[in-house]
Amino acid sequence: MRGMTGRWLAALLALALVSPVTAVAVTPDSHAAAAAQETATTAEPGGQFRLVSTASNVPVDGAGNLSLTFVNTGDTVTNASVFVESPNESVRFGRSRNATQSVGAWDSGERRTVTFGLVAEEFAETRNYPFRAVVSYTVANGSRVRTNPFTFGVQPSERILLDRFEVTAISSNVQAGDSGTISVTVENTGGDVSDAVVTLRSQSSSIRLGRTQNATQFVGEWSSNEDVTFEFEATAGNDTVVTSYPFAIDIAYSEDGTRNRTQLERFGVIPAPEQTFSLGDLNSTLRVGDEGNVTGTVTNEGPQAASSAVLVLESSGENVFPLEEEFALGNLAPDESVPFRYRIDVSDSADQGPRQLSFTVRYENQDGDSRRSQPLEARVDVGARRDEFLVDARNASVVAGETAAVVIEVTNNDDRTLRNVDARAFVDSPLSVEDDQAFVPRLAPNESATLRFRVSADGGALAATYPLSLDFQYETPDGESKLSDTYQVPVAVAEPEGDGVLPFADVGAIPVAIAVAAALVVGGVAIRRWR
Incomplete structure (x- = not known):
């Protein structure tokens, strides 16, 4: 008898361990649709979603709605959808016992509500029907994941x-x-x-x-x-x-x-x-003292479509000046995303570091009335000041009294392809430049080109290093013409070879110099003897 009792206890314990535990909503009876059907249901262990509330208003022999609100308690996911299932034909989704609604991207900590049309037959009872819901989604590594079922109650109200x-x-x-x-x-x-x-x-x-x-x-x-x-x-x-x-x-x-x-x-x-919207895929090329872009996407999180939507940059802070404050998004269906781009100029007096940009979406609702969303905050970085070009002197020396080719390598240090790059050189005495202009049709990011200028040094120039100033006029991808800062290239002036020995010491003058020296020696001896 004791052994049989032990076996029964073991069987009961095993059954308890394998049986799933679900929470079913308790709803009022008789016209329950007039009050909220609220439930708090937690997912099975390992799930990253939680069903926080339900609401339904379907009468017996009538049609209504079922709304489910979930919260994402884990990481951001994509391609999310919610599947719901009715236990029998008495209460169903149109002609089917199940329905699915796409949600799309679902941020960490975000609450989302999905609503389904619901029908209760004339033979439906005013009792709790145990419905089930499953959330499916894609995680960061591309795997498709499905939660364990959430169970909740739907109670039709009496016929109205x-x-x-x-x-x-x-x-x-x-x-x-x-x-x-x-x-x-x-x-x-x-x-x-x-x-x-x-x-x-x-x-x-x-x-x-x-x-x-x-x-x-x-x-x-x-x-x-x-x-x-x-x-x-x-x-x-x-x-x-x-x-x-x-x-x-x-x-x-x-x-x-x-x-x-x-x-x-x-x-x-x-x-x-x-109605809510969200910002994603934010990227900034802003730099101190330069013009850059802030790009990203706007997503209509629903639940309704938004017509004639416009993204409005409401505030950008000091020393940051958007060239345009509005970006037309067009018509946005629920869960639809549209890319945007703002050109923004950052002043020379700005500091590098993070900036807070505030956006709103202006749109027309389903009745054609103009509406404005809650503020959408975006954090973007302003980078340190950076020269548009890198300049490196490959050959920058000239002999006093002569002319030489000064060779300079210029590299596009910008993130954009620059066109019609017109380089101009400027020098002061004792240097002069014969042809002060060089032209490069196109420079891609990190691409280099070689510039040559013929530079002369005065004959009386001292051996030293003198500056050659260089600036660039160029076009950005959007056709804007800009002028760079001025770059300094050191040019070394050298003395002519043989300076400091004899000023006439060329090949033809050597015999003459020797003869003169000999005459001076002979003359000196004669004078000495004469004395």
Whole structure:
């Protein structure tokens, strides 16, 4: 008996070790869509995502939405997508029990909300259905990774019946911090009516209907079994979160000459998260005393498309001057990225080091209204001052009283290809330059060219080093003409060979010099003898 008990305990322990543990959301019953369905679910060990909240507002025999909010607790990933699955046909995603939504790049620490359309059949129950979600993504080494399933509950609300009417579909494109439309589809399940007025009431201060909490729409004639969709303009505050906000609806109508009004019924509306953008792939070629570029990409993180988007450089700090402050991005679909480039001039008085640039995205929302994003901060580096060219004298010497070719090697020290490089040389006495100009059609980065100038030194020049000044006029890739700083090249002037022996000591003068010296010697002897 004791051995059998031990075997049973071992079996139970093994079963406990292999069984996965999941957290299922507990949601209110009866019209649960009028309140938020919130859950906090953690991923299995080793996962880098966490499901922080869910919200749904689907009624039995109707349509609504399911929103899931995840946070990336690990490193930045790319090509992320969220797969969701329903346990049965009673509550599903359109005609399918599963659905997938692409997310794209997902930064470390970033929260993202994905929303799916949801349908509950007329035979669905007002209970928790255990749904599953899986996040798939690509890590830095290119491997494809999938999380363990997250389990959460979705509970349809009871059918939204208003006497002889039924709410069959609820949808919204209202975003946090923006305006949009709440759509409610109502079916007349009774006989024909007339002069119908539908009143929608927001029961939360976070979402307004226009400037108030109430809005009405007139229908007029409403036939039996006819579905009518009502669209109400709504605005969500900046503090709105992705959860189910309560609304109430009632209908006044006339039938057989009698005026009637239904009872109030409640349902939930789930706003979309705030429209966001992000900056990536930032690169800077800025340097003190020079013009450079700041490049990168702007990504529409969604959830909606952004039309006629413009990236605006709001501030760049002192001694940094953008040539243009706006860059047109065009239309951006959710998760779409567009590259940008700003030309920026950095003054000579600037210090090298990091700079903080602040951008915003100006765009039109789905209703054509102009909107502006939250500030996007970018940190870029300003490099130390750097000469555009490197100048190296290969042969820079001349003999006093003569002319020689001074050979100079010039190298493009810029990050860009420079064209039409016009070099000019300047000298002061005792030097002079016969041809003071040299031309190079094109110089790629780190490419060198050889320049030659014929330089003369005066006959009376002292043996010393004298400066040859050199500057360059050139064109940048965007066609701008610029003038470089002045470079100094040392030119050595040497004395003629034989200086300091005899000024006439050439080959022809040697015999004459010897004869004169001999005569002086002979004369000196004769005079001495004469004395």
